[in-house]
Amino acid sequence: MPLRHTAASFNASGSPDLVLALLADARLPVGGHTQSAGVEPAMAQGLTSAEVPAFVAGRLRTVVAVEAGTAVVARHHVLAGADLRPVRLAWAARTPSGPLRTASENLGRGYLRLAGRLWPHPVWATFERTPPRPLVLGAIAAIAGLDAARLVRLCGHEDVATVSAAVLKLDPLDPLVTTGWVLAAHPLVEELVTRCASLTDPGEIPATSAPLVEQLSVQHSHAKQRLFHA
Amino acid sequence: MSAGTTRVALRRDGSLDLSVGAFSPKVLHRGPQTARVALVGTRALLLAGDHVDVHVEVEDGCALELVEVAATVAYNGRGGPAARWDVHLGLGAGALLVWEAQPLVVADGADVDRDLHADLDGGALLALRETIVLGRTGESGGRLRARTTAEMDGVPLLVEDLDLRETSLRSSPAVLGSSRQLETVAVLGRRVEHPDALQLEGPGTLVRSLVPGGTSACWAAVRADLLTAPRGTDTLPPT
Amino acid sequence: MPETTRPHDADHHRGTRALRLGIAGPVGTGKSSVIALLCRELRDTYRLGVITNDIYTDEDARFLRSEGVLAPERIRAVETGACPHTAIRDDVTANLLAVEDLEHDFDPLDVVLVESGGDNLTATFSPALVDAQIFVLDVAGGGDVARKGGPGIGRADLLVVNKTDLAPYVGVDVERMRADALAAREGRPVIALSRTDRASVDALTAWLGGVVAAFRSGAHSPVDPGPMAPHFHADGTVHSHA
Ligand SMILES: Nc1nc2c(ncn2[C@@H]2O[C@H](COP(=O)(O)OP(=O)(O)OP(=O)(O)O)[C@@H](O)[C@H]2O)c(=O)[nH]1
Numbered sequence A: 001m002p003l004r005h006t007a008a009s010f011n012a013s014g015s016p017d018l019v020l021a022l023l024a025d026a027r028l029p030v031g032g033h034t035q036s037a038g039v040e041p042a043m044a045q046g047l048t049s050a051e052v053p054a055f056v057a058g059r060l061r062t063v064v065a066v067e068a069g070t071a072v073v074a075r076h077h078v079l080a081g082a083d084l085r086p087v088r089l090a091w092a093a094r095t096p097s098g099p100l101r102t103a104s105e106n107l108g109r110g111y112l113r114l115a116g117r118l119w120p121h122p123v124w125a126t127f128e129r130t131p132p133r134p135l136v137l138g139a140i141a142a143i144a145g146l147d148a149a150r151l152v153r154l155c156g157h158e159d160v161a162t163v164s165a166a167v168l169k170l171d172p173l174d175p176l177v178t179t180g181w182v183l184a185a186h187p188l189v190e191e192l193v194t195r196c197a198s199l200t201d202p203g204e205i206p207a208t209s210a211p212l213v214e215q216l217s218v219q220h221s222h223a224k225q226r227l228f229h230a
Numbered sequence B: 001m002s003a004g005t006t007r008v009a010l011r012r013d014g015s016l017d018l019s020v021g022a023f024s025p026k027v028l029h030r031g032p033q034t035a036r037v038a039l040v041g042t043r044a045l046l047l048a049g050d051h052v053d054v055h056v057e058v059e060d061g062c063a064l065e066l067v068e069v070a071a072t073v074a075y076n077g078r079g080g081p082a083a084r085w086d087v088h089l090g091l092g093a094g095a096l097l098v099w100e101a102q103p104l105v106v107a108d109g110a111d112v113d114r115d116l117h118a119d120l121d122g123g124a125l126l127a128l129r130e131t132i133v134l135g136r137t138g139e140s141g142g143r144l145r146a147r148t149t150a151e152m153d154g155v156p157l158l159v160e161d162l163d164l165r166e167t168s169l170r171s172s173p174a175v176l177g178s179s180r181q182l183e184t185v186a187v188l189g190r191r192v193e194h195p196d197a198l199q200l201e202g203p204g205t206l207v208r209s210l211v212p213g214g215t216s217a218c219w220a221a222v223r224a225d226l227l228t229a230p231r232g233t234d235t236l237p238p239t
Numbered sequence C: 001m002p003e004t005t006r007p008h009d010a011d012h013h014r015g016t017r018a019l020r021l022g023i024a025g026p027v028g029t030g031k032s033s034v035i036a037l038l039c040r041e042l043r044d045t046y047r048l049g050v051i052t053n054d055i056y057t058d059e060d061a062r063f064l065r066s067e068g069v070l071a072p073e074r075i076r077a078v079e080t081g082a083c084p085h086t087a088i089r090d091d092v093t094a095n096l097l098a099v100e101d102l103e104h105d106f107d108p109l110d111v112v113l114v115e116s117g118g119d120n121l122t123a124t125f126s127p128a129l130v131d132a133q134i135f136v137l138d139v140a141g142g143g144d145v146a147r148k149g150g151p152g153i154g155r156a157d158l159l160v161v162n163k164t165d166l167a168p169y170v171g172v173d174v175e176r177m178r179a180d181a182l183a184a185r186e187g188r189p190v191i192a193l194s195r196t197d198r199a200s201v202d203a204l205t206a207w208l209g210g211v212v213a214a215f216r217s218g219a220h221s222p223v224d225p226g227p228m229a230p231h232f233h234a235d236g237t238v239h240s241h242a
């Protein structure tokens, strides 16, 4: 578990926009290509590509708010030198699906591996072996100088981009169509910024649930045929 | 309107405190440290601006089962303020509470804010079955926001904000899709095995279904198991 | 891309953690069979674990479990999001985590075998994931495949030309194919393998024994075959795809 670390210096230098671009790049080697952000199980249950924008919108207003809120509060805790344990517990209580917690923890390990090499900092030594992704993202933001609003944009963009890339593997579509979904989601991502960017307390992290996403994640974990982990 | 707090408290010494609010508690069974109590509505529920407040307390080592006799319909509020439905559950160490809530039917035009908070001490067990139905026959249903917070020894176990107020969000294929009904069996304090279960990180399990009756078999098994499991004190007859 | 050594924590681990051996090669050439063979032959010599990269099912993991060559829980499948190439080369995170988990859960292991999802001739493992790799071709793919080259054929630690028992049926001259491969590989080892040919099986296990010994002594240096070896064009120019 993350322990209190001595508030080391956060002398991030450089451009937050470039850090955001780096982290939002689908080629970031953190295992993102193994994830579908729930769209593979949804399509297996009959979701059509025409319905994907509504699926994305539902995610951005529910489970992605949990993710983004957790990341923002984690960032705040790291900057304040505070214990991350309450943030982790708040995230876990808001993530009732075991497969979705595991998916987040796998990604978290990937980001932790990346962050430890790219942004060496004493905080990484305080992390447990399988931190959920938003905890690591929040800490990266704190260390690399990404403000809370950009951190939320990263979470929102990443989710819709993951769905869109996965759909291309599942359904023959023009990639310009799926890229259009990412662009069309921008207003919802900005709504998420308004909702999450100023949070500081673990108790304030949104807990909005998406019953179908959660249910399908469990079914997917039993599926014999799948391209994506979750 | 507020009808005062409905209170059911089963004390360590076996005494039972009851007070009448929107529901009138009726004792169906009594044992030295066990009770089965029915919650009977005292008036038409749920109208705009209503505030229903239910407090249930089960002290250390006691076992309580709550039953309801009829579904609750939240009626068209015609633009009035949202109806509030607050539930506070407190379970002492080793206490058991089993509650099968009857469906909450949210009619067109209704607006309901349901807030359930459960505090469990170590070794406590809570089994709750809830059914949400959006709309009566032929309706698409009103607005509902159902928040649930459960803590075990002060640590959050489940925090959920089911926001079904806007049709566009509710009908997203990520949320409820075309379903208008959601059943949930929540077992907090320990896990139960079920192929489709959501296993919480802490000791607890949610089993959900979007089809009517989808959790009936699971609930029957959970209830029978919890009520007949050997306990320190007397057990409730499963009826 | 120049040959590079393992870019991260290998030195820290070398000799203490398991040897990580990748098995790559086109679809159906016998990657899973080679793994099954190695497990069957060496399970009493080494403590083994296996990771498979399944494209659409956990077929490879299930095949290996059904072969009964290893305890089923030592064989794990990793999803690759339909990108088997990415999972062993550009972003090895999912595989690396699976390898680490196996090593953690069955500590100590001597060798972890990682099967790549069947891909084309350009797919090779990143040295960030494996210490050594075998590239598997088969005679049924045609006698001239070895000459076509590519990073796996050219520079994997071992090239296996599999299913030599089928050579007469597909009109392939195994000796010729082996000679082509040796030439393409500038002398790096080539084994013409058939599960029915005892001597070839012994050659394979002896090769692995040598790699394990070198790894343990610290003498083994992982080599990156690179995404695409420099090659000649008809006009005589040489270039390299970076
Ligand atoms: N005759 C013969 N057949 C072999 C030999 N080795 C493998 N095979 C057969 O070749 C087929 C493919 O073998 P696999 O081991 O599944 O090949 P793979 O490379 O793992 O295949 P993918 O994972 O689908 O890419 C199977 O039918 C094997 O039985 C061999 O030495 N001789």
Ligand SMILES: [Mg+2]
Pocket (backbone or CB within 6 Å): C031, C032, C033, C060, C115
């Ligand atoms: Mg195979």
